Amino acid sequence: MLSVDEALGEVLTQAQPLPAERRLALEALGLTLAEDIHADIDLPPFDKALVDGYAIKVAEFESGVREYFVGEEILAGKTPERPLANGEAAAIMTGAPIPVGADGVVMIERTSLVDGRVHLEEMAVRPGMNIMRQGREMKTGDLILSRGDWINPARIGLLASVGRTEVEVIPPPLIRILPTGDELVEPGQKPGPGQIRNSNALMLAALVSNAGARAEILPVARDESQHLSDAISHGLGADVLLITGGVSAGNRDLVPETLESLGVRRTFHKVKLKPGKPLWFGVGLPRGDRPPTLVFGLPGNPVSGIVGFLLFVRPALAAMAGLSRRDPTARRRPLSRSFKHQSDRPTYHPSRLIPSPDGGYTIDPLSWAGSADLRAVGSCDGFAVFPAGDREYAQGDVVDFFDLD
Incomplete structure (x- = not known):
């Protein structure tokens, strides 16, 4: 045996x-990839603003400039029409491309607009502030998902971001x-x-x-x-x-x-x-x-x-299904009370989990009439695992617990 x-x-x-089968990405939810996925473009594909605000030259701010002429307005999905001039700030929306010459973005909450000129508050400013550089998320050719990865909702979005509307899955x-x-x-x-x-x-x-x-x-x-x-x-x-x-x-x-x-x-x-x-x-x-x-x-x-x-x-x-984790896992947990076990075989005993003051759980073995007693399992959270042999377990003794779900 x-x-x-x-x-x-x-x-x-x-x-x-x-x-493997080829499926639409959304139909791959919950399945396992059967191929490697690489980025087809840089993401982001350009330096972009992370906040709504004003794109500036950081060196000007560091030299004491606090008031700027407002040049062009750059919306998400639009391309800057020209480089940023000296003494100029560009109004910019979240996700919009950074104009040439700008190397920082001040969020709109730290500014005030008066007669077409923007005033910036005193603050710590550094190059790259509120900017995500081109390729920061991924670069063309990067391996972003591997064969054997499980497809969850976030990875559906990741596949869409690299143009993969269909994938090979198990x-x-x-x-x-x-x-x-x-x-x-x-x-x-x-x-x-x-x-x-x-x-x-x-x-x-x-x-x-x-x-x-x-x-x-x-x-x-x-x-x-x-x-x-x-x-x-x-x-x-x-x-x-x-x-x-x-x-x-x-x-x-x-x-x-x-x-x-x-x-x-x-x-x-x-x-x-x-x-x-x-x-x-x-x-x-x-x-x-x-x-x-x-x-x-x-x-x-x-x-x-x-x-x-x-x-x-x-x-x-x-x-x-191609999942890498295949073996059943158990957690070690303490018993909530004493328990007497007698069997020549390892026993999986229906049990509840009881919250303990330390934020963990203890195991409460249920009254159980044996393998035909489905009612006990209907009340359990899983199975306490008692090794073969006769033993009196004390409250607090630690045994394996195998979750039902």
Whole structure:
């Protein structure tokens, strides 16, 4: 049986970035660049004013000149018509080009205009004041974004500033979710004797969406070989297939043998953790220019499904999307109270975060009935991670905390 780290290593070995696609820049939001982006012009393309005010020769001000004749008015988008003359100031707007000869801009709030002449207050003036020099932001040919960078709103603006309306990106993977089990009914139905509502599919679809991928929920597959085989065959057309239920050791747990009959190569079955021990992972057949389908058989108990998704599926989706950060991360936090842990496996225990007086947070382990207790997870902020073994933890003891979101 593999450890969590060993199993994650196997998953990430198989998780390959998807082929790049060319998209409009706005449609690339939240995706990963598949190319380097260079500046096509200097930015700014000229020396420009950073404030509304008056462009002057700093040396004149330093020699004692405080009153200037107002020459031309330079608006943003206009080009100065002539160099700045001696004893002259040019009225200038934010973003407008600096006239030749000027080397400072005094903001309008420090001036007064009387009979066509501008008076400047006493102040510290220096060359370059309130001016952004040509190329200060970037120069032609500069690398401004790199392959592997994540596209956020600021970077959409940056792409626009260098004329890139389309970019090569890694598209979001498509994940098909296949719930299995004769006992399942849809959430809108009232369960009959021996039945339960299919909560896993919607829960996993929400987790997939939160991870930036596309989710497609398939109809419930019944515990019958041919029906299950047909459903899995359809699911294998996606980049990732998540199957819930049918991966334990019961007589009706048909998923592993059905997957292998369809050419899916098993990588591992069972991980040393609680909840989620029966997790199954394998790799499908080649799909032309796309990586083989990754297949996760998640236990049917919902908390096991969440933990399996956070520990293994989400990092795989990040790798497929070309993101550099792929491993799940935990923060070390103190416990808010004493806690007794008994298990031969590392345990991911639903817990709340409680604000502490020092501005941080402490961990409050919730009362939890095990891997079927979805209500406890609905009240939690994440999972406290308790290593294998029996131990009495004291208030203030520090353990790993794995955020749900």
